[in-house]
Amino acid sequence: MIKPVFALIDSEIKNLSDGFPQKTFPKRVESVRGDLELVGYFANYDNKFTTNSLFDEILSNGFVNLVNSNSEFLLLWIDRKSKELTIAVDQANAFSCYFSIFDKKLVMSTSFAEVKNYWLEQKRKLHLDPDGLFTGLLWEWHTTERTLLDEIKILPAGCIAKFDLSTMKYTLKSLIDLEEFLSLENSPYGSMREFARDWLDIIKTVVKGRLDQINEAKFGSDLSSGFDCTLIAYLLSQLVPDLLLCFSRHSEIIPGETNVGLMRLFAQAHKLKLKSIDVTTIHLQNEDLEELWSIDDPYQVVVTDHEDYLSLLENESIKVQFAGEGGDEAYCSREIDLLGRFPIQNSFFMNVMYLKKRGLERLFTHNAIDYALGHERFNQRQLYPMIAPVSSAVPSVATSWRYWERDIWQMMPFFDTRVIGLARRMPMEINGNMQDKKFAVVKEMTEIFPREMFISKKGHEDTFVNFPRKQKRLILAVLENSILNRIGWIDKDKLISMLENENSEIYNPEFAIVFQNMIMLDWFMQKNEIGD
């Protein structure tokens, strides 16, 4: 088990590197020159930087070029003379960096629980952050420094945090140059065939660039019956024949999410070795979750199918796992020209969509909706632009700590800006939703995707209806002492009544997801005695 990064930093700045454990990938970097020190983790995928050139690059140019490259990093730059600390993270959100100022000390970690527990061990109360809480309830992720708890912040993708260690005052700033990215060639292709050819080329280049950096680390690829991770797996198998091992999970509850027959057909067609795990039992949610839930994990990742999947990887000594996250969003990259420039407004629209258009407001009180859609909530936000797909990259904070513990690194080729840049040039005649656009491109790749794969794919929402069906005792116990009820965001009696009626909306998959989030987060806040 790899420990998370943890550092307690004051103006003395002692033994900083002790809090940064060695990992298989990305490798730890450490360098000292006089009063200057660099420590952290770094990997670059577009041949712009090496670990050897890192120190001089930061000394000369700061972090701006690093942030705007296709790199993954968490880096601390210390100037002992001026007592200044800069923390920087890459633009794809590969590292979670949580921090908190506590009694003239900076507490930082890659683990939310580590920072949370430090506060609790000092016998200090933590308080909820309403914006962070509502984000978690709806699973509406956006770039922000805010978390569930007011005292704990997270460094947004592509940002630096500069600390004056004498006063512990800090500033946050995004270094992502969105306008530079948007100024790149974006004229649409005239031919879908040509676009598909270049699409395949660029993703292959990006996959190879990542493969070249992992050296001897054993790698694998995720596989499903969709087109994203299968494309990555196919390209890997072309680059390193006979070396690739693919992993998948399937469930009788959500056969549409990963169709085992299609997956095996694809694996057979391309001679891929495949290990798949049946996670039906987990999706049935029969176990007593009260016994399994952790007070350190707001989203209870440990009891999801993620755990079994990670165990599968760990048993095979996988250290780097390629995945197709961000593939869906990549096919809609043209939207970044507007939505990328106005992320706060986009978040507002997402909240309106979930609450008004999809009716999820019926799970909340008027007070909650007034807050959730109130202009003040969005007016308080800072602007953190992002090029990598926000809806894939930002939620990874919920699960990345489990991968970290097992020394497994998630590799996401679709987060690469070169892929997103080309996707903006998709031929204009392609309309429709994300799936329509994707189909239009991948059907040009007849040598890769058998025609049997071209069926509509559903998500995994259906698994959530088992939560209100099977976990009534836990739900009632949580609602009895509900913090969400106390702050006036839910009407617990109304929800109890809905729970007792199998025809009510909480048994609708879309509502069940939010309902489960409510109970999980309320339980977490109660167990950690979070104040409002």
Added chain:
Amino acid sequence: MKYLINGTAIIFLDIDRVSHFHTIAYDWETDSVLAIRPKEYHLLKYLFDQSGATDEELFNYLGRMSMESEEMQLMIKNLISKNLIFISND
């Protein structure tokens, strides 16, 4: 007759001055994102701040903004067609 703004189609933020009052709005009927230019922004903001406006109030607004009547009428017609403004006869 009053011109009212669709409150779920646009949000006004302090940060809008940084983008020189360019923003985006959402047409919930067609599920499309719309680019909003500064003149449209100021008109929509006026309607939002006033909780709607009559023809006379819009005429006065026009005078203050040095906007031609025809230009504003076209703009309003366009914004109505995109479901950002609606007319109430209450």
